[in-house]
Structures are given as C-alpha cells and as structure tokens.
Amino acid sequence: SQQGEEDPQALSIQEGENATMNCSYKTSINNLQWYRQNSGRGLVHLILIRSNEREKHSGRLRVTLDTSKKSSSLLITASRAADTASYFCATAGSARQLTFGSGTQLTVLP
Amino acid sequence: KAGVTQTPRYLIKTRGQQVTLSCSPISGHRSVSWYQQTPGQGLQFLFEYFSETQRNKGNFPGRFSGRQFSNSRSEMNVSTLELGDSALYLCASSPYVDSRTDTQYFGPGTRLTVL
Secondary structure, three states, X not given: OOOOOEEOOEEEEEOOOOXXXXXXXXXXXXXXXXXXXXXXXXXXXXXXXEOOOOEEEEOOEEEEEEOOOOEEEEEEOOOOHHHOEEEEEEXXXXXXXXXXXXXXXXEEEO | OOOOEEEOOXXXXXXXXXXXXXXXXXXXXXXXXXXXXXXOOEEEEEEEEEOOEEEEEOOOOOOEEEEEOOOOOEEEEEOOOOHHXXXXXXXXXXXXXXXXXXXXXXXXXXXXXXX
16 A cells, blocks of 8 residues: 555646645655656656655755655756656655655656 | 666566566665556555565565575566556665665566466
8 A cells, every 4th residue: 555645646837847746644754765757667766855854955856854744845946858757755664665655747848 | 886677677478377577686785675566556565675585575465475595686476467467566676774764776677467
C-alpha cells in the first residue's frame, strides 16, 4: 500500500514557470526522497531530506519538509521541457524500505 | 561508477510460467531492494537483501521470492505467473551505511508482460 498522496496528480505549465508538487505521508520517517521517472523507465533520485531538516536545495530544486503536518513539497524553478516527467516522493523509516506516493505527472510546454 | 543494471529489460511470459529477473547493484553497495510498479497499485516494495539475507519483505504472496549472492548481485523469481503480475520491476541499490541518509539508486527496470 502507498504511504500517502501527492498533489496535484497532474500539472501542466509553460517553460520558465515554477512547478510545485506536494506530498503527504502517514507514519514517522527517517528521511523523505524525491524521484523523477520518464515514461515508465527507471527512477532517478533527485534529493533526500532528513527528518530533522526543514528545507534543502539542489540546483533548481527546493524541497521542504514539515514533520508536524507529515507533508513535503518539491519546487522546480524555471522549468524546462526536459523536466516533463512523473515525480514521486518516497519515505523511509528505520527499515529502509521506501514507501511511495502516487506521483505527480508534470508537463512543461515549450 | 556504473549504475544499477537489470536484465532482461523486457520479458513476455504466459500464465503459469515462472520468471527470474537479475539485478547488479552499484559497485560497493551492499543492499538491494526490489519494487513492483503497476498502473493500479503504483510503486510497491517487494523485498530487501543485505549480506545475502532478506532483511525486509513487502506484502506479496510467496510466489515472489528472491536471493542475493556474495557479490551483492540479486535475483528475484516469480512462479506460477498470473496476469496481474504484469508490471515494471525495479531494482535499487544502496550503500547501507546510515538509514537516515542512505539513498536508493534505481535501475532501468524489467518490463514483464504476462499473456
């Protein structure tokens, strides 16, 4: 079963705009990770944020984590057509297994 | 470093057959996990291996099994295939150093179609 939901399920924006995706989860976590998947291929790791961190940046990516609300958000700034993909959040507890959200399909229009 | 590799990339089987999928982790990574991805259920954890031992198992029937070899390579087996086993099977490796920071790196997946 999946840990939680991602919102929105689908997002369509113009190139250059920012894209924000949200993720909610249900149980306590050690970390939360975001992944990108292009057209049913493998998952590409984007960023990991530990449970004691509130915000993390990597290039055009900004991730926030609110453990009191059990939620996270991923912001992609200045989106490009190449960012078109499905984005998944995944939580990890002490057992290390990843529990995935349902994913957000992002389409960036040129 | 080479990434996680999975073979075969595509597989077509018929109901009742069995199948074995293979995964080679990133060099130096000691943990291998397997996930199933379907349109209906999304991404679901199957099992994790470390030092040739299954450390964790997801909620899948006993038809799904796996093993890990001394060189950390892993195989998963599905016996008596059902139509619902059609899915993308993803393997991931991680260094298994710190549960707070261990990242799982995924392979390209094996697309299994059961007819």
